[in-house]
Amino acid sequence: MPVSVWGAMNNPRIVVTGAGVISAIGTGLADFTTALWAGKSGIAASERLGGSAAGDIGDFNPAPWLGNKGVRILDRGTRLLCIASQMALAETRLLQDPAGNGDPDLGMFSGTMFGGIHSITAFDWVGQTDGPSLVSPMEFPNTVINAPAGQAAIKHKLRAVNSTVCCGLSSGLYAIDNAAWFLRFGRAKYLLAGGMEEVCEESALGFSTMGLASPTGNVQPFGTARNGTAPGEGSAMWMLETEETAKGRGMLPLFEVLGFGGGHDALGLTYNRHAEGATAAIQQALEMSAISADAIACVIASANGSPVGDEMEARALRNVFGDRISTIPVCAPKASLGEAMGASGAMAAVIAGLALDKQELPPTAGFSGTDTGLRLSAMPQAFAGEYALINAFSCDGNNAALVIRKWTN
Amino acid sequence: MAYQRVVITGIGVISPIASGKDEFWKELLAGKSGVRPVQSFDSTAYAAHIGGEVPGFDPSAHVKKLPFDSMGRASQLAIGAARMALLDSGIDLDSIAPRRAGVAMGTTSGEPIYVEQYNDISKASSPADVPAEVFARYPCHVMPAHVASEFGLHGSASMIPNACAAGNFAIGHAFDLLRTGRADFMVAGGADAFSRIPYLGFARLGAIAPVKCQPFDKNRKGMVPAEGAGMLTLETLQQAKARGAKIYAEILGYGVTCDAHHMTSAHSQGEGGVRAMVAAMKEAGVNTADIGYISAHGTGTPTNDRIESIAAHTLFGERAPLVPMSSIKSMLGHTMGAASAIEAIACALAVQTGWIPPTINHEEPDPDCGLDIVPNVCRKVDPRVVLNNAYAFGGNNACLCVGRYE
Numbered sequence: 117m118p119v120s121v122w123g124a125m126n127n128p129r130i131v132v133t134g135a136g137v138i139s140a141i142g143t144g145l146a147d148f149t150t151a152l153w154a155g156k157s158g159i160a161a162s163e164r165l166g167g168s169a170a171g172d173i174g175d176f177n178p179a180p181w182l183g184n185k186g187v188r189i190l191d192r193g194t195r196l197l198c199i200a201s202q203m204a205l206a207e208t209r210l211l212q213d214p215a216g217n218g219d220p221d222l223g224m225f226s227g228t229m230f231g232g233i234h235s236i237t238a239f240d241w242v243g244q245t246d247g248p249s250l251v252s253p254m255e256f257p258n259t260v261i262n263a264p265a266g267q268a269a270i271k272h273k274l275r276a277v278n279s280t281v282c283c284g285l286s287s288g289l290y291a292i293d294n295a296a297w298f299l300r301f302g303r304a305k306y307l308l309a310g311g312m313e314e315v316c317e318e319s320a321l322g323f324s325t326m327g328l329a330s331p332t333g334n335v336q337p338f339g340t341a342r343n344g345t346a347p348g349e350g351s352a353m354w355m356l357e358t359e360e361t362a363k364g365r366g367m368l369p370l371f372e373v374l375g376f377g378g379g380h381d382a383l384g385l386t387y388n389r390h391a392e393g394a395t396a397a398i399q400q401a402l403e404m405s406a407i408s409a410d411a412i413a414c415v416i417a418s419a420n421g422s423p424v425g426d427e428m429e430a431r432a433l434r435n436v437f438g439d440r441i442s443t444i445p446v447c448a449p450k451a452s453l454g455e456a457m458g459a460s461g462a463m464a465a466v467i468a469g470l471a472l473d474k475q476e477l478p479p480t481a482g483f484s485g486t487d488t489g490l491r492l493s494a495m496p497q498a499f500a501g502e503y504a505l506i507n508a509f510s511c512d513g514n515n516a517a518l519v520i521r522k523w524t525n
Numbered sequence: 526m527a528y529q530r531v532v533i534t535g536i537g538v539i540s541p542i543a544s545g546k547d548e549f550w551k552e553l554l555a556g557k558s559g560v561r562p563v564q565s566f567d568s569t570a571y572a573a574h575i576g577g578e579v580p581g582f583d584p585s586a587h588v589k590k591l592p593f594d595s596m597g598r599a600s601q602l603a604i605g606a607a608r609m610a611l612l613d614s615g616i617d618l619d620s621i622a623p624r625r626a627g628v629a630m631g632t633t634s635g636e637p638i639y640v641e642q643y644n645d646i647s648k649a650s651s652p653a654d655v656p657a658e659v660f661a662r663y664p665c666h667v668m669p670a671h672v673a674s675e676f677g678l679h680g681s682a683s684m685i686p687n688a689c690a691a692g693n694f695a696i697g698h699a700f701d702l703l704r705t706g707r708a709d710f711m712v713a714g715g716a717d718a719f720s721r722i723p724y725l726g727f728a729r730l731g732a733i734a735p736v737k738c739q740p741f742d743k744n745r746k747g748m749v750p751a752e753g754a755g756m757l758t759l760e761t762l763q764q765a766k767a768r769g770a771k772i773y774a775e776i777l778g779y780g781v782t783c784d785a786h787h788m789t790s791a792h793s794q795g796e797g798g799v800r801a802m803v804a805a806m807k808e809a810g811v812n813t814a815d816i817g818y819i820s821a822h823g824t825g826t827p828t829n830d831r832i833e834s835i836a837a838h839t840l841f842g843e844r845a846p847l848v849p850m851s852s853i854k855s856m857l858g859h860t861m862g863a864a865s866a867i868e869a870i871a872c873a874l875a876v877q878t879g880w881i882p883p884t885i886n887h888e889e890p891d892p893d894c895g896l897d898i899v900p901n902v903c904r905k906v907d908p909r910v911v912l913n914n915a916y917a918f919g920g921n922n923a924c925l926c927v928g929r930y931e
Binding site: 218220223229230231233236237239240241243244245247248249251252253256257259260261262263265266267269270272273274275276277278279280281282283284287290294297301303318319321322323324325326378379380381382383384385393396400510512513514 | 570571572591595624627628632633634635637640641643644645647648652655657658659660661662663664665666667669670671673674676677678679680681682683684685686687688691694698701705721722723725726727728729730731780781782783784785786787788789797800804808917918919920921
């Protein structure tokens, strides 16, 4: 980002005023935080995946968040997105009157990777086995990739932009950056931003053939014996608004969204073990944040246990931080959550916020040593600083990084 | 210093009526129809039998660096159109700073062929016999990843799969990156491949026309599913001038809104559609008196066209019948995630050449519409500023404002 351009524009500060999360280790920020800091892992044999390991939420009842009306038609991923969104809306006092028209300045950016693939496959399966005339037209809307976000807009009456962003495992961070820019442009006042993914047999198949799945189900990000990851699911949504909007309605800003870096290695559908794109994404995020690498106090890593992907990330971090990397606390939360794909970047962002607030990183669950030179721990790691780096590097070559800052006036 | 100006410098299109900018524009102005009986699957059991398929598409002629058979048809179409746009732009990608050239795409269905394969093999034998790569090649982020990899674009790479408005969202996103100095060059647009899955869905909704697509006609009977790809190269005006590029048109702004009302049907008064147009014009710094042409979403379904007409009347008031508004879906069918990108191409060529394409198959005016839909014959109106409307499942509305470069 050339400073001359960036500095000249109307440049409101983009702040986070609330969050919602549903995950395999806990639902709601309080339970999620407790479980994460206790080093709990949500990765276990998944009944829905025939016993394969996954960060599967299992059965959940959406009624406490969504009521009963109009919920039956929503597929699993859509329910997850609607639940996380409901929490963020409630926390930020933006839940809309069910009898009203909704707010034309309230919208959503949601990242996902496989979207509603289970619904899509089931829809086609009925057409091919029972015949076209027995397919329910009611199910068709669930087959478009932006259906979960569209349903969330109807459920929560979100009338500003409603956009789905698919950038593989980087989707959640791309969604947050998109939302931040819409606010800078003044196209909306309040935007939910994050991601969603569901565990299902179809995405798990894709996942295993991308070479991502651990044969043992033992997910050890950056671990010396790492041999792959496990799919995860859930949704994490932030509420973003400008400082002025937040303060104008009496909301306390929690964090500031600063710089974002995103780009592609363009080598086909693969990680780039030389880490050029990942390195550039972090550097771009630092540059746009107008801070040096020295200011970063902690890192929420993208590492999911993939031998190649984790090595790439470690290399990128060494490239950016040099020798100091051995002293910067790093957390790899996918040890607890699995690889929640389109949601994982958003979950990492929420965790970064929690960590800045506590000035302490959560443990990397089950951590028992690394050959990467990074400072990970099976225990919480205290730090002192204002800036956190969040990475979301994708197996298709897309790389995203985001810097957030603890709120200071 | 204000935002940078953003211009269109290259056009690539693969469509049911023609492929390549010149042939496409010639056929579009001539009112050619690309709607034919469905070829790519047996439609006997469906309630409809016509579609807009791209005839004779040879992926090996377009996908050269990556193995063409390692990806689905939507990626192949996107790469084909992107290659045309890059060639047309005359850009030397080596002259762009690394990581300053990116890609932004839209789609409705991504690569549904892999879902079809999975179910076909599961039905014939068992899921265990499904080739390993099937679901790895499915998720729609592979489309920008393929385009980035084929052409060595290392900048921002996004898929914004906002269904039938996705092309406008993608072009808008590229516009945002360029005008704020986050990129110097973007390849942007949309692509969708013909698939039995959306076809089945539209057939079950009773939305597909039996014979032809007749947007805004009193006797219109529905939309026609189609496929294609529209890709544009966008860059800052500063860079385009510096390298002496030809400039088709300028992107002036866009507006996006959500009805938050119904998944498949727009708000009955077109409320979100009006807001999208207003937002686009506001961002562009123009008003209704400046608008010389509207590229309609115009699917040909009774509901869409009625609501879109209401939106136009609401916004333009007494002037509404004086603003030509045509639907090229009458010729191409509905190319889904590619539709608004291809329509943006038509808008760019309209402001560049002065000609606007017709709405073909027009027989009887619908008093509920009451607009100048440029019936059957193209016209020279020299529009200076045009709007490109797109509405999508999920209640999404996206309007792109394109202006003559002056």
